[in-house]
Amino acid sequence: SRAQDDSELNRRPKTAEGPNSGAVGSSGQNDDDEQSRQMFNKRELRKRHKALFDQQLQLWREKRLSETITAGTEAAPSRVKVCVRKRPLFRYEEEADEFDVVSVRSGAQVVVHNCLTKADLRSLFISHMAFPFAHAFGEHSTDDEVYSQCAAPAVEHVLAGKVATLFMFGQTGSGKTHTMAGLIQRAAAHLFADSPRNEDGASEDDEQSETPVVSLSAFEIAGKTMRDLLDTSSPSKELKVMEDKGHKTRILGARSCTVNSPEELKEMMRSAQAHRATRATQVNDTSSRSHAVFRIVRTFGCNSRGEAATLTLVDCAGSERREDTTQHNAQSRKDAAEINSTIFALKECFRVMRSAKGDKPPYRDSLLTRVLSDSFSSDQALIVAIGTVSPSATDTEHSIGTLRALQQLQGTQMTFDERE
Numbered sequence: 001s002r003a004q005d006d007s008e009l010n011r012r013p014k015t016a017e018g019p020n021s022g023a024v025g026s027s028g029q030n031d032d033d034e035q036s037r038q039m040f041n042k043r044e045l046r047k048r049h050k051a052l053f054d055q056q057l058q059l060w061r062e063k064r065l066s067e068t069i070t071a072g073t074e075a076a077p078s079r080v081k082v083c084v085r086k087r088p089l090f091r092y093e094e095e096a097d098e099f100d101v102v103s104v105r106s107g108a109q110v111v112v113h114n115c116l117t118k119a120d121l122r123s124l125f126i127s128h129m130a131f132p133f134a135h136a137f138g139e140h141s142t143d144d145e146v147y148s149q150c151a152a153p154a155v156e157h158v159l160a161g162k163v164a165t166l167f168m169f170g171q172t173g174s175g176k177t178h179t180m181a182g183l184i185q186r187a188a189a190h191l192f193a194d195s196p197r198n199e200d201g202a203s204e205d206d207e208q209s210e211t212p213v214v215s216l217s218a219f220e221i222a223g224k225t226m227r228d229l230l231d232t233s234s235p236s237k238e239l240k241v242m243e244d245k246g247h248k249t250r251i252l253g254a255r256s257c258t259v260n261s262p263e264e265l266k267e268m269m270r271s272a273q274a275h276r277a278t279r280a281t282q283v284n285d286t287s288s289r290s291h292a293v294f295r296i297v298r299t300f301g302c303n304s305r306g307e308a309a310t311l312t313l314v315d316c317a318g319s320e321r322r323e324d325t326t327q328h329n330a331q332s333r334k335d336a337a338e339i340n341s342t343i344f345a346l347k348e349c350f351r352v353m354r355s356a357k358g359d360k361p362p363y364r365d366s367l368l369t370r371v372l373s374d375s376f377s378s379d380q381a382l383i384v385a386i387g388t389v390s391p392s393a394t395d396t397e398h399s400i401g402t403l404r405a406l407q408q409l410q411g412t413q414m415t416f417d418e419r420e
């Protein structure tokens with residue numbers, strides 16, 4: 001029945017809804033009583049299914065969760081690292097008969113329990129899909145843990161004078177911005193606390209006594225346009241992206257502000273994010289459809305060796321698939337196409353970075369990857385992608401989509417975990 005499992009994989013878990021459940025109220029002939037009875041039945045069915053699935057998942061977890069999994073990703077140090085964090089199930093979700101269909105095993109694997117009902121709505125089955133990662137964090141993970149495993153190595157990289165980039169990737173509402181806020185908090189302190197660690201230390205002795213200059217720039221990319229998040233005028237200016245003669249990307253007119261302390265850095269990033277959020281409510285939540293890019297450059301005096309030590313944080317647009325027909329206008333369909341092509345361009349850049357061949361990443365394929373060209377083109381660049389997933393059964397399809405995309409970024413594959 002593997003073929004059948006496969007065909008079911010990309011569908012929403014039908015916990016309470018048969019194929020025609022959308023018919024409730026849509027025929028125009030049901031009177032109110034009939035409608036509310038159907039709703040009641042649906043609710044009852046949903047509750048019953050939840051109880052049955054919960055029971056099975058509990059058994060699985062008792063038996064299987066403590067198994068030790070060796071990290072499925074390559075042991076050799078790689079320039080690309082992919083991690084995942086599962087957010088907790090919220091109380092309001094539990095109250096709406098949601099249940100938790102995601103397990104994190106051994107800190108290195110995410111298992112999605114895809115709960116399915118056959119067409120008769122009586123027979124239930126669960127398909128367990130296992131995704132390996134460099135690090136996997138459960139719902140009880142702390143910001144400190146995520147920071148020390150995923151972000152601290154990137155900051156160390158920057159302190160050593162190199163380029164590092166942190167991507168937050170996941171469905172809207174899965175915890176990208178939440179997790180990034182925790183990382184910013186810690187990265188700001190870390191960036192100012194340490195003295196530089198030059199590998200070629202001796203020749204740069206005198207620079208070590210200088211205080212670093214830290215500067216911040218912040219952008220929002222929506223569709224094919226880019227705006228400055230440090231520019232608080234409204235409407236803020238549109239930024240132009242160009243390539244100079246040396247094939248370096250230049251962002252024309254972008255602000256860059258010098259910051260003197262971790263507090264100042266945090267405050268400036270907070271206000272840039274607030275600026276993004278305000279605009280989002282004005283134009284019908286673009287925040288789920290736009291990418292936010294924060295770039296922190298750390299330099300010493302007037303020393304410039306071509307490549308500035310740079311930490312880039314990217315809060316990506318929601319990874320939920322966009323080609324569905326619920327999009328009511330041409331603009332959101334265009335945004336959708338743009339997000340999909342961005343994700344594709346990102347995958348290609350990650351793939352080239354993983355291969356040791358030294359090819360040039362195809363960053364010209366999307367505005368985001370063009371803006372991030374420095375993050376990809378340096379041969380000492382480090383990239384960390386942190387995926388975020390929701391535990392709820394209703395989000396199963398999107399969680400699987402996110403985890404699949406992350407596997408592609410990492411160059412690994414999901415396996416079925418059906419041993420019984």
Ligand code: ADP
Binds near residue numbers: 173178
């Ligand atoms: P996204 O940016 O991916 O759309 P958010 O970061 O805004 O999602 O998270 C949605 C909600 O979930 C927020 O209220 C956030 O505080 C909460 N949340 C997300 N991740 C966690 C977590 N790991 N622990 C507790 N709350 C979380």
Ligand code: MG
Binds near residue numbers: 176177178315
């Ligand atoms: Mg967000």
